[in-house]
Amino acid sequence: MPLKRLFLWAKTHRLALLAAGVALAWLPLLALCFYNQPFLCDFSVSTDVANHGLWGAQPYLFLNWSGRYFTNLLLFVANPLSYGWLEGVQLTALLSQLLRIAVLYVAVRVLARQQLRRREAALLAAGLALLYVALAPYKFSALYYFTEIVVYHVAAWLLVLVPLAVERLHRAQSPFSRKAWGLAAVLGTVAAAGANELTIVLLGLVLLVGTGLSLQRRQWFSLRVWVGLGLLLLFFGTLSVLAPGNSARQELDGALVPAASFGEAASRLAVLLRYLFVEPAMLVLPVLVLVLGPLAVRVLPARPPGLRLPLLLSAAVLVGGVVLGTVPYALMWARVPLIPRATNIMVWWWLLGWIVAAWASLPADPQQVRVASPAVRILLSMVLGLIMLQPAARAALDLRHEAPEFARQWQYRFEKLRQAGSHTPHSTLQLPPLPPLTNRMLFIPPDDLSPMCGFGVNTRLATWFGVDSVRLAVPR
Template structure:
């Protein structure tokens, strides 16, 4: 039985860790501004040609990501709400926490509310701790729509699927299946990374229920059909051929790409196990896992799977998430892809751990590590936590940008730039921003006045030319 003092300290620690991850994102959110990269191009297209026509241009001319295209063509800039970008990262961060809780709430249904909240908080903390690019996860709208939004939708979809099986027959169950289908449609229509992961995951679950359980599952059949139709809509887009044709890298080597994907996965998992507190958190999670797989647990059936098979599928799904980068581009995955990969690595890790705990328990090998040696486990966790926070690139960057005042300076100068751009003029000369905080900044306009970013921004504001000139005092010239 856990000592009350230890329990209280653990609760306080979890709250502090959650706030360490959540508060900087929340505070930085209100310093956020639209990026010169893509944000103004989407907005200018939508304002100039209309919402639906803008999506048609991109579907036919650049990418088939129909759902993320819809999101970026309906951004606050399109509606003239410049300050709306200050709220997007906060909303997305909160949505991610909510999606994680929805899934944890289903998987840990027999646990107390306190335990479910703590597991949610620690998972979110680890995800933020391991971010390779904070700006691409929460602050750059184009990347958020293509990577973070479908990740949130996929996590929430898994919660909806689990919930469907315990609903009584009736209208609500039917509507839930329709809702799940929409989540599949939206997630796959946002980007290829989640498309690969989600389709393979649905096929794996459907295959297991057909082959091992001999059950025909109408929900999964429905979701797989929706997934294939959604993928067809994405890949049939004329813009995809144009976009892929612009890629000059060496790609398309199947076997080599598979080998490189598993190699990159092994390297990444090794770094994550060292640099994040996955291992000590796993030790502390074992008592919960034992309760989840014991007789009488309301979720026991969710974890009664062949442990070896689950582990193989888990690794295969993660490698498949990396595969499009090597096969399509011939290079390792971008930071934004690695952000997504860690989310499913972390969620999958604790699911696979629970399955293995159940398998060992059924063999009569009871795991009582934490109960037998509580002091060493807690001490290991404390040391590992401190080390993980110290080496975390994302936590360090966010802290520096906030404490140094760089985020506030960037916010102030970008606000002033927006005011200058709102003035009526043919040519606008702007000074470069003095600081570019890496946690919230990705791209700026260029000295070349004909650069795509400059042209998109000048078009949105109704100017002929925008010039970035470090020697010029910012003003507008009629």
């Protein structure tokens, strides 16, 4: 009898229990932000600011390194190291995680409208963000590495926000609202075009699908919107891709190895896709969305009319996005598997894409919807819960054992570098290695300083602090 009462109590308070569980899972991940340290490219972009000024560095980078004008701007303006603030990366890591949840909250509120209360929308957004973190194969890049968050994750948020702005534009009642949402969609598209090549491809595919559906349904206003945004993306994306800095980078960056022929590019693409489609997240996500079946039925009345799509079409778009998004990397990179930061964004596309695809495929009448049986949903919910708790468990261990010592050691290194840079500007500095730390592939970066002065992390640190070179002492 007490067990039955406990079950009924848990059922009555399930929303509060879920909220408490998600909040507890997020706490160690957020707490680790306060031990975060700058890494690799965080130093190099801020050095350009020191050499050319905050605004002078924009044309310099466009001409000499990268045509990604939007992310170039964020890398300089939002980088705490541009202002000499090493500890600022702790704040940027915290803000980025909160902003990811905020973007998902906006998406849920716009699409579900009044069918979900605010606290339910907030819980769903926080849960989806936690699920993404759990499934992202390279968590340091997604959570704590400022440069990769700005270059890839902010751009990934635009893949959500631009279609949402278009949806609000279609529902706007007043001329002012239509202009405001139209402007938001335009600005988001222009920003996405200057973010990175993967975002250009994925957003271009979304705009192409919107154009095709509007043409088939003879929705001429909608067609003008999608075509207009597509032309904007094409123009500014071409400007970004053909920028002189991209050609100059090929001469400077040894990691870029353009494919010599169509056959080589096709071979690279096949290998990259073979690795990508066996990622655990890519395999389990289409099944895990069944857990959301009852919720999808509940918010079905709020579904935008244009979002009714066959599941086969949505699946083809999702797979096509992964394939087309991998093409730029097959053309320019010889390495396998796909670079970590791009793989994370593919998982973001796959996660949100399958949720939307499943919802879009439901019949208009909620009475006709067939959801998975309670037993299947309970089983999948248990699997989902275990997956989502995994990063929290890792974070708690890092917080207890590795993070404080990792932060102390890097603060010691920074202090030594400061002293060497201020008193002996042209010096060679040797730093001790980090003590043995367990890298749980969450908080600690994949690379440390090297005994070789020319290693990437070493040269960026040396330049930023004004020393001739820095290397790691070899343990005897």
